[in-house]
Amino acid sequence: MLVFTLLAAVTYGLIELGLFRSIPFSGATLIAVCAFAALGGFLFLNTLYLQEVRGLSALHAGLYTLPLAVTTIIASPLSGRLVAARGTRVPLTVAGAAMALGMLPMTWAGADTAPWQLFAGYLVFGFGFGMVNTPITDTAVSGLPRERAGVAAAIASTSRQVGTALGVAVIGAVVASSAAGGVDQTTQHAAWWILCGLGVAVLGLGLFSTGRRARATARPAHTEMVAR
Numbered sequence: 719m720l721v722f723t724l725l726a727a728v729t730y731g732l733i734e735l736g737l738f739r740s741i742p743f744s745g746a747t748l749i750a751v752c753a754f755a756a757l758g759g760f761l762f763l764n765t766l767y768l769q770e771v772r773g774l775s776a777l778h779a780g781l782y783t784l785p786l787a788v789t790t791i792i793a794s795p796l797s798g799r800l801v802a803a804r805g806t807r808v809p810l811t812v813a814g815a816a817m818a819l820g821m822l823p824m825t826w827a828g829a830d831t832a833p834w835q836l837f838a839g840y841l842v843f844g845f846g847f848g849m850v851n852t853p854i855t856d857t858a859v860s861g862l863p864r865e866r867a868g869v870a871a872a873i874a875s876t877s878r879q880v881g882t883a884l885g886v887a888v889i890g891a892v893v894a895s896s897a898a899g900g901v902d903q904t905t906q907h908a909a910w911w912i913l914c915g916l917g918v919a920v921l922g923l924g925l926f927s928t929g930r931r932a933r934a935t936a937r938p939a940h941t942e943m944v945a946r
Contacts, residue, residue: 743861745927793848814921816846
């Protein structure tokens with residue numbers, strides 16, 4: 719539904735495709751999709767893992783993920799301070815690396831994996847996700863002229879929703895395609911690696927969209943938009 723909304727907006731001129739000539743803006747849009755796809759996919763897949771593989775109840779599965787929520791809460795204001803002091807490059811780099819590293823323990827997790835290993839992964843992933851939100855908006859807005867700040871923030875917000883929907887859909891399809899005999903550690907293996915890859919994508923896109931050459935592409939876009 720969100721994808722069709724975006725297509726309709728482009729068709730009727732509500733979103734100018736020329737905006738995406740700015741690498742920082744385009745990069746922020748893709749980072750939002752990847753980061754929130756990782757979160758949506760993780761929440762879906764982790765719930766299956768905790769309840770179907772480890773046999774936990776819904777309540778205990780929710781309690782297991784509390785470390786992720788705690789570190790996300792801690793990292794979010796820290797991310798804002800880093801953006802204000804150092805720009806968006808550092809928090810995006812930390813976010814991508816942490817999200818990828820946080821998923822690594824899950825790629826070999828099984829029914830008897832020690833809880834502390836899971837908690838370590840949740841803590842690191844939650845910290846990375848907490849770091850990514852503020853620089854997404856800042857990078858998107860900085861890639862366009864001030865009069866387009868509202869459009870930039872709105873597209874970044876929509877990209878988050880698209881990412882969440884895609885994450886659940888893709889991870890669900892991957893698990894379903896290999897789970898004819900039931901959900902177990904083996905059927906989830908590829909899905910965990912996809913989530914790890916999304917963290918790497920956030921890292922790569924963060925470095926690419928905040929470099930000197932990327933920032934230079936925002937200047938012609940500024941000039942073109944002001945001329946219009």
